[in-house]
Amino acid sequence: MKPTFYLTTPIYYVNDVPHIGHAYTTVAADVLARYKRLMGYDVYFLTGSDEHGQKVEKAATTAGETPLELADRVVKRFQALWDRLGISRNDFIRTTQERHKRGVSQIFKDILDSGDIYLGEYEDWYCTPCETFWTETQLIDGRCPDCNRPVEKLKEESYFFRMSKYQEQLLAHIEANPDFIQPKSKRNEIISFVKEGLRDLSVSRTTFSWGIPVPGNDRHIIYVWFDALTNYITALGFPDKTGNYGRYWPVDVQLIGKDILRFHAVYWPTFLMAAGLPLPKKVFAHGWWTVEGQKMSKSLQNVVEPNMLIDKYGVDAVRYFLLREVPFGLDGDFSHSALINRINSDLANDVGNLLSRSTAMAVKYFDGVLHSPSSLTEIDIALKQRTEEMVTTVEKLMDELAFSKTLQAIWEVISAGNKYIDDTAPWTLAKDPANNERLATVMYCLLESQRIVHCLLSSFLPSTAQKALASLGSSDAVSKDVLAWGGLQAGTKIIKAEALFPRIEE
């Protein structure tokens, strides 16, 4: 019986156009999913779309279609992008699906029945044109901060979630589980936020109708975040607890952007507590991308469109850049020059050229036939050990979601491979047939090291690794076993690899 591993991305709002931020979270999740599968886990990788709410309702009206028509149309953009990026999701949940609506109604009803959701009154300043409530402190000179028009005090009937009740329980949980919220800086922010006091949360609206009605009171629509967050269990079949829910919940890792941390680290856990359900094991908030040094925004028209990047640079290059350029959890800057630099130096010159020169020699000196190594010398053993250590290091770093460091660790072995060639100088050995056995050993170590490198890289660069492994006469990385030294068999046919990543000349 395999251990299970459940991981999620946020569900993306269909009113948005997919941009580099969506791609970032989703690629990171995909890399983790692929890696865990390789390591023998029964992985369930969920992503999806958030389709309810006032903004969707409005946008649909503007576009002259129903909200569902809009959602149907836009969700395809996300799904098509995930296909292109090679996102190996196991499921894609849409909040308009029956399975979701059923689960949301049920958990809402459960909490309502237990008394932790109650009907009350919501009183605040309301801007009628914007259809938005503002708190006293949000107002600017007593006017709407968005449109600067006058606001009026308005009372609205609303259901409230008794979040205040769970303040201490949540705090205790966060403190007892240091890995629950990561990275640490974000964890500290949440701790201080919770310590300042949790207020009951309004969890229903009556100002629009595109959403899931409150059970037993159709006038109210369930708050979009209550609706959306619940996807993580409705996708598993909740309220049915026997199938996937029983198998995969609680979730192992929830990847999110730092902008939605509070919803995932405060609201969602307290909802679960109120429903008597186990909490996620880990929520990891990653950073934001700026673009060429500037904040990404529609008004600056600098939103980076992932499809354009893929067209221009290729899927694996984009995947690599996103995870290598910036430590996961910190903000980073996207620029074309930085991307090109990564492609040329890391991908073309280091890993691509290494495979190219290695396989070329195997073909040239041995007609592409791999021979068994004879006894290993000190330098061979050093390469073997570095390769083996890499596997262990990667395991530790991937558990920390340190994608960038993981890639660095892999690249150390790639560099060691390049150095190994210079140190052993196969072209010199090839000049004297007496060195044939030595040359065969060198070729073996060189290619075997790279085979393992590409097995690990298969999580990050799936199609590149597949090509590389094919030229090494190896099949795809499918289990942990492939990470052991000695996988290459004598007699294997080595094929000269094409350039994995052609250099980009500017």
Add this chain to the structure above:
RNA sequence: GGCGGUGUAGCUCAGCUGGUCAGAGCAAGCGACUCAUAUUCGCUAGGUCCGGAGUUCAAAUCUCUGCACCGCCA
């Protein structure tokens, strides 16, 4: 305003509990090799480790303070 964080080579950053900690990668310069995608390998950085004060035999690493920037909350 409250809380927290950051400030180290041209750029991006490592440097945990103080004593080979003054480093890595990229960029730049020089040299070597030729199997390779003109690729790789080696060598080359005279950076007040933001400023100031203090603790200590010893501080980038601890304390205080000033400046600059950032995050969360209000």
